Structures are given as structure tokens and as C-alpha cells.
């Protein structure tokens with residue numbers, strides 16, 4: 001599992017660096033997005049990635065299903081098929097996006113709230129947070145009325161729960177653990 | 184039952200609610216990658232510690248048992264059906280802990296420290312909880328082993344002496360008397376403080392039963408109770424029927440309980456019965472977590488786990504509290520007696536080799552000896568204790584040399600013994616001596632021998648006072664001698680007990696008393712003439728197979 005994630009990161013990084021030199025980051029990003037969408041269809045995925053079928057016909061099927069806009073994307077996909085690494089195609093889009101973020105010094109996170117937040121509030125929260133190594137935090141908003149009130153923020157593997165629901169849950173735990181000492 | 188009074192409940196609730204104010208900290212989180220069979224693999228959880236408690240959704244708890252580069256393997260304490268892939272897992276910063284302290288003495292608990300003896304809840308406070316994973320004392324917080332831990336077993340106390348704070352391995356095939364050595368050692372501790380756990384001199388005992396049959400644990404507890412050892416003993420039980428994760432954790436639970444007492448200046452001996460079964464349980468947990476196995480299919484870090492566990496045994500420095508306030512009182516000790524079961528005497532297998540290399544000595548138990556009636560079946564030829572010698576009672580140290588030499592010579596000559604009449608006189612004499620010494624080291628279960636009585640027996644044997652007895656008379660005479668001395672010359676054992684030496688006057692009195700006891704013994708058993716008149720060959724019976732040790736080999740042809 002960690003071996004394959006390392007592999008994915010290596011390919012994504014190589015692709016990103018080549019794209020940046022050729023000013024093709026945006027185009028490649030869009031291509032990877034359409035690849036991910038196309039491969040989300042199980043029938044396409046099984047023809048392109050399945051165990052049966054030779055490489056040439058798999059590649060043909062892929063080219064039919066996913067028209068790519070930049071030449072770099074096409075070269076890269078050829079390269080993957082050559083090396084029999086087409087298996088990483090579906091996961092390439094988020095890995096590439098992570099490389100883009102890394103280069104731009106952005107870490108992405110999620111803020112959850114019971115009600116929609118105004119854009120200005122969202123930006124204010126982003127500014128209040130420090131990403132690791134001085135990175136800028138960019139938050140996506142998710143609305144979940146079950147939180148009742150307050151905010152829950154998750155960035156870079158860490159979470160801050162300041163929701164009413166979270167507080168109630170913590171209180172419940174405390175009460176369950178409360179020692180009923182005979183004093 | 185604990186009585187719950189409504190007024191008190193209200194007060195506790197109000198206090199809890201008041202203290203539950205804004206506790207909004209950043210917590211490390213991860214996501215469930217896969218879950219099933221009571222375990223989960225979690226992606227993320229950066230900074231997670233070994234045995235850290237984790238929070239899964241729906242109030243399911245877990246504990247991290249396998250830390251890898253980008254994921255953590257955890258065992259769940261609740262139902263794994265409530266947890267699904269993608270769920271958020273929160274770290275807590277708290278380590279898996281057990282209740283500790285004197286309140287646990289006399290109790291049987293599971294690997295989480297919960298009572299399972301039906302004797303009601305254990306009264307502990309929040310401060311009594313200690314993490315199972317403990318830090319082993321540093322060099323400056325320790326001191327060399329210097330006091331004996333008497334096992335009451337003659338062969339061990341004389342030839343493989345164990346010191347308080349030492350790690351001595353008990354190793355042997357199944358059914359060779361491994362557990363019996365632990366139990367007898369525990370019974371022997373009764374003499375240290377009259378069996379009263381409040382007496383600071385009383386050595387406390389912890390028996391950790393890992394992967395044992397439930398009936399074995401019940402037997403052990405009954406024996407401890409019958410012999411008055413339970414009041415100063417804690418039993419941690421994770422029998423074969425318990426989840427593998429609890430079996431794996433049980434030694435750490437027992438160790439945490441022992442450390443607590445050690446850090447308060449007490450002397451504690453803990454038996455881990457056994458670490459082979461614990462390693463097997465760990466292997467099972469790691470297979471569920473899909474960790475790739477290493478040698479003999481055991482996870483690669485099992486060596487590390489065993490080494491960290493045994494490192495926690497220690498004799499604390501007298502001024503340990505000055506160096507680290509975590510110690511309440513200096514001078515306490517935790518002696519570890521790990522047990523490892525071998526398969527057909529294979530000491531070179533992975534787990535035995537590991538544990539041998541991280542202990543200060545080994546007691547080898549052999550099925551051949553045991554089955555030939557040499558019980559305990561200790562191979563004294565290869566068993567060692569590397570640090571306990573300094574702690575041995577001086578009287579014993581002085582005579583143990585003769586015992587060692589006598590037995591070693593006997594081991595060399597034993598194979599010739601069957602040629603009886605062809606042997607010269609000196610050789611015959613050595614065989615005669617060796618046979619009697621070997622006989623002297625046999626000992627039944629549940630009869631720990633106090634050190635002064637051990638010294639007297641071994642003195643009689645090594646000085647040749649038993650050479651003119653038949654082999655089958657050796658143990659009855661030993662018994663008679665002990666009774667004779669305690670009735671007629673109680674000052675002799677008393678002097679040895681108090682001075683821990685055989686003083687010159689005492690030695691003379693002892694030699695005379697042995698002679699007198701022997702005359703009386705032979706008269707009352709009506710065998711004076713027989714013993715005197717027996718020819719040398721008659722006294723030198725063919726030795727027991729393998730005798731008192733020697734390298735593992737086929738038993739010599741011989742009869743008893």
C-alpha cells in the first residue's frame with residue numbers, strides 16, 4: 001500500500017514538473033480530470049484496466065473513451081501503457097492536484113458548519129489558520145446541520161472540533177467515565 | 184455492590200459539566216482503510232504512539248499496535264461492524280492503561296486490569312492508572328543486583344542463584360515443570376514477610392498467564408490460595424479463549440502493575456507464562472493486520488517487544504527518587520521470570536534464541552530428566568545465572584562450588600558407571616558422591632526449602648556425609664536431619680539464617696549433629712548393619728539417565 005502510493009507520487013511529480021516547464025499545468029490537470037471521470041464508468045475501467053486483452057487494444061479503447069487536449073498528456077499515457085503502469089491512471093488526478101498545491105504552497109482542508117458560511121467568513125478562517133511550513137490554507141465548505149452550531153476544521157491530518165455536537169459528545173464521554181467514588 | 188446515592192451523582196455530574204468547558208484542541212486524525220476481524224488499518228494519524236488509545240465512530244475504542252510509515256494498525260475494543268471504510272479516527276494522546284497498586288493484590292484480573300474473580304470491583308483512583316507501555320529505568324536510576332531472590336528450590340538457589348531485579352528465563356518443552364517453578368518461587372516468598380502484603384519486607388508476586396488453558400489458571404490460583412500465597416499475589420489472566428490482542432497485551436499489564444510497586448520501594452517478582460504463547464498471539468494480531476511476517480512467520484519487531492518488556496525488570500538505585508521524581512522510593516526491585524516453551528528441545532528456534540539473548544541467565548528444563556524422575560528436571564550443566572552470584576547468601580556461595588564440581592565430575596564419569604567393577608576406587612568415590620548430590624537436588628512441588636535448610640543439606644552432601652547412605656536413603660535422611668536439627672539444635676539453622684554464614688563454631692556443631700542424626704536415622708530405620716556392610720558396588724547404583732545434566736543426548740542405559 002505505501003509502496004504503491006510512493007510510486008503514484010513519483011509519477012505525479014514527474015508529470016507535474018514536465019507540465020510546468022511546458023506551461024501545460026492547467027491543460028494536463030483538465031485531461032487528468034476527464035481520465036478520472038471516464039474511468040469511473042466500470043465498463044470503461046474493465047476494458048482499459050482489466051486483466052484480459054492485449055496492450056494495444058487496451059490503449060485503443062482508452063483513446064476512444066478519453067479524448068485528451070494536450071500532447072503532453074497523450075505522451076504520458078503512452079509511457080504508462082508501455083511500462084504497464086496504466087493501473088495508476090484513476091488516482092493520478094488527485095495526486096497531480098496535490099503536486100500543484102505543493103508547488104503553490106497551498107494545503108487544502110475542509111471546514112464543516114451547521115449553516116452556510118459567507119465567503120468573507122470562510123476567507124477569514126483560512127487566514128487565521130497556519131498550514132504546515134507556512135503553507136496557505138484553502139478550505140472547502142461542507143454544510144451539515146447535525147453539527148448544530150460551531151465549526152469543525154480538518155487540515156493536513158489534524159482536526160479541530162468546536163461544534164456543539166462535538167462538545168456534547170465529549171461531555172457524554174466524560175460522564176460515562178466519571179468515577180462514582182464512594183467519598 | 185457500590186451503592187449509588189442520587190445526591191452524589193448530581194454533585195459528580197455538576198463537577199464534570201463545569202470542567203468540560205471549551206476543550207478544543209487540534210487532534211491528529213486518520214481514515215479507516217480497511218476493517219474486519221476486530222482490527223482496522225488507518226491511514227494518517229501522524230504522530231500516533233505505540234499503544235495509544237484511538238477513537239473510532241459510534242463510541243468504538245481502539246488501540247494502536249502497529250505503526251507504519253503512512254498507516255496505523257489498530258485493535259478495536261467494540262464491534263467492528265459499527266466501523267466502516269473511510270470513517271474518521273481520532274487520536275487521544277492517551278496510552279492504554281491498567282489500574283495498579285496494592286488494591287490488586289489477592290485479585291485475579293484480565294489483561295485490562297478488570298477483576299474476573301467475582302470478588303467485586305477493585306478500589307482504585309484515577310492516579311492508580313498506569314500505561315501498559317513503560318519506560319525502563321536508565322543506568323543511573325538502577326543499581327547492580329545484590330539481594331537474593333530465594334526460590335526455595337535447592338537446585339536453583341544453590342547453582343543458579345537469582346538476584347532481585349534480575350531476568351532469568353525458564354525454558355523447556357511442554358510438561359517439564361516450568362509453571363511449577365514459578366509457583367514454588369511464589370510460595371517461597373511467604374517467608375520474606377510472613378505472607379502479609381502490608382509488611383514492606385514481603386516480596387510481592389505477579390503471575391501472568393498468557394494463552395494458558397483456563398483450567399491451568401484455576402489450578403494455579405487454587406494452589407496459591409491453599410498455600411497462603413494469594414494475599415501477596417496478583418494474577419493477570421489472558422487464557423487461550425481470550426482475544427489474541429488481550430493475550431498479547433497481558434505481560435505489559437502485569438509489568439505495569441509490578442513497576443508501580445517497584446517504584447514505591449517494594450520487591451516484586453513477576454512470572455510471564457509464557458512468552459512463546461504471547462509471541463504467537465502477536466503473530467495472529469499482525470496477520471489480521473496484514474503485516475508481512477518475518478522469521479518463522481513472527482513479526483520482525485517481536486524481538487524488540489520482548490526486549491523492551493524485560494528491560495523493565497530492575498533493581499532501583501537507593502536514591503532513584505532524587506534522579507527522577509517518578510520513583511516514590513528507591514531500592515525497590517522487579518525480578519522477571521519469563522517462561523518460554525520449546526518444541527522438542529529446540530533452543531535455537533527464533534523466539535527461544537531471542538529471549539535467551541535478552542535475559543541474564545536461563546534455567547533449562549529437560550523432558551528426559553523430568554521423565555526419569557529427576558524433578559525439577561533442571562539441566563544444571565547448562566543452566567546459568569550471570570548476575571545472581573553476587574546476591575547469593577555467603578554460606579551458600581561457599582559450599583555451592585563443591586556441589587558444582589561434584590556434579591560436573593559425575594557427569595563426566597556417569598557413562599562409565601555401568602562398568603561398575605572395572606572402575607578404580609577414586610572414580611567410584613566420585614560417582615558415589617555425584618549420585619547423592621543429584622538425589623539431594625530432587626524436590627517435590629509446593630515444599631519450598633528455607634535457605635538455612637538448603638545450606639545444611641548441601642553441606643552434608645558435598646562434605647561426604649551422605650556417601651555411606653544408599654541412594655534411596657538420601658532424601659529420607661535429609662528430611663530426618665532437618666527435623667533433628669530443628670528439634671535438638673535449633674541454634675544451628677538459626678545461626679545460618681541470621682549470619683548468612685557457616686561460622687567456625689557452627690560448622691563443628693553441624694558436623695557432630697549430622698553424625699548423631701545419621702546414627703539415629705539408621706537405628707530407627709533398622710538398617711545400621713546393612714548400610715555399613717554394603718560393598719562399594721552395592722552403594723554405587725547405576726545412575727539415572729543423563730543424571731544431573733550434561734549436554735542433551737540419549738539417556739545412558741541404566742536402571743534405578
Ligand SMILES: Nc1ncnc2c1ncn2[C@@H]1O[C@H](COP(=O)(O)OP(=O)(O)OP(=O)(O)O)[C@@H](O)[C@H]1O
Pocket residue numbers: 355356357358359360361362363364524558559626627628
Ligand atoms: N518437582 C516436581 N515434582 C513432582 N511433580 C512435578 C514437579 N514439577 C512439576 N511436576 C508435575 O509435572 C506436571 C507438569 O508440570 P508443569 O505444569 O509445571 O509443567 P509445564 O512445563 O508448565 O507444562 P505446560 O507445558 O503444560 O505448561 C504437573 O502435573 C506438575 O504437578
Ligand SMILES: [Mg+2]
Pocket residue numbers: 361362363456
Ligand atoms: Mg505451564
